Amino acid sequence: MTTDPLLVATGLHKSYGHTPALDGADLTIRSGEVVAVMGPSGSGKSTLLHCLAGIVRPDSGEVRYRGEELSAMSDGERSALRRSDFGFVFQFGQLVPELTCLENVAIPLRLNGTRRRAAEAEAVKWLERLEVADVAGQRPGEVSGGQGQRVAVARALVSGPRVIFADEPTGALDSLNGERVMRLLTEAAHDTGAAVVLVTHEPRVAAYSDREIVVRDGKSRDMERVS
Numbered sequence: 019m020t021t022d023p024l025l026v027a028t029g030l031h032k033s034y035g036h037t038p039a040l041d042g043a044d045l046t047i048r049s050g051e052v053v054a055v056m057g058p059s060g061s062g063k064s065t066l067l068h069c070l071a072g073i074v075r076p077d078s079g080e081v082r083y084r085g086e087e088l089s090a091m092s093d094g095e096r097s098a099l100r101r102s103d104f105g106f107v108f109q110f111g112q113l114v115p116e117l118t119c120l121e122n123v124a125i126p127l128r129l130n131g132t133r134r135r136a137a138e139a140e141a142v143k144w145l146e147r148l149e150v151a152d153v154a155g156q157r158p159g160e161v162s163g164g165q166g167q168r169v170a171v172a173r174a175l176v177s178g179p180r181v182i183f184a185d186e187p188t189g190a191l192d193s194l195n196g197e198r199v200m201r202l203l204t205e206a207a208h209d210t211g212a213a214v215v216l217v218t219h220e221p222r223v224a225a226y227s228d229r230e231i232v233v234r235d236g237k238s239r240d241m242e243r244v245s
């Protein structure tokens with residue numbers, strides 16, 4: 019499948035003080051593909067993901083999203099882009115503890131101006147899709163780790179993002195729950211045509227991807243896999 023690149027990062031450098039986190043990383047993400055970003059701890063995987071998502075600004079190099087350079091946008095434009103086009107899943111879900119699971123999933127739609135009833139109706143569909151409709155009325159502290167991560171995936175997908183950024187989304191789960199989260203995440207992404215940038219150091223999780231990138235010492239390398 020050849021489609022125009024969605025996200026293109028070239029020559030990314032980023033240092034924290036004297037510590038180089040990225041040292042010339044390049045990466046291209048196309049619509050609909052699931053890309054696993056692998057590599058040892060401290061190699062720059064999270065920094066790369068944050069640069070791609072416009073959360074961290076690289077010291078040099080550029081990230082283009084659908085041809086537009088992220089660092090040329092204003093902060094407001096970048097935040098609006100994150101809300102409309104990107105979805106996020108992190109290691110510990112990061113759900114809002116005071117809200118129910120249903121309300122958590124509805125947040126991205128509410129932030130984009132959707133009215134409560136319509137947002138919650140859509141949120142219910144995604145909770146069903148992720149097989150966690152039964153915990154809709156519970157708060158995150160009252161559900162299991164695996165359920166919480168599936169709620170977080172529902173929240174990342176509810177607004178119809180073009181790119182889902184997932185940083186160790188199964189890192190806190192046992193292998194059975196991790197596999198279930200990955201299966202549901204990749205199925206939903208393939209059905210909606212969203213691209214997934216998946217940071218993981220577990221080969222078992224990376225096996226759900228279409229392509230693997232290895233980051234080592236802040237440099238990225240493509241590992242085309244024959245599957």
Ligand SMILES: Nc1ncnc2c1ncn2[C@@H]1O[C@H](COP(=O)(O)OP(=O)(O)OP(=O)(O)O)[C@@H](O)[C@H]1O
Nearest residue numbers: 034037038039057058059060061062063064065066
């Ligand atoms: N906010 C920060 N302040 C200072 N140093 C940082 C910061 N974020 C990352 N670093 C450093 O940059 C380097 C790359 O970090 P990064 O978090 O990108 O690695 P990682 O590959 O995601 O590691 P892990 O697998 O442990 O999550 C590390 O040396 C780290 O200590």
Ligand SMILES: [Mg+2]
Nearest residue numbers: 063064065185
């Ligand atoms: Mg990390």
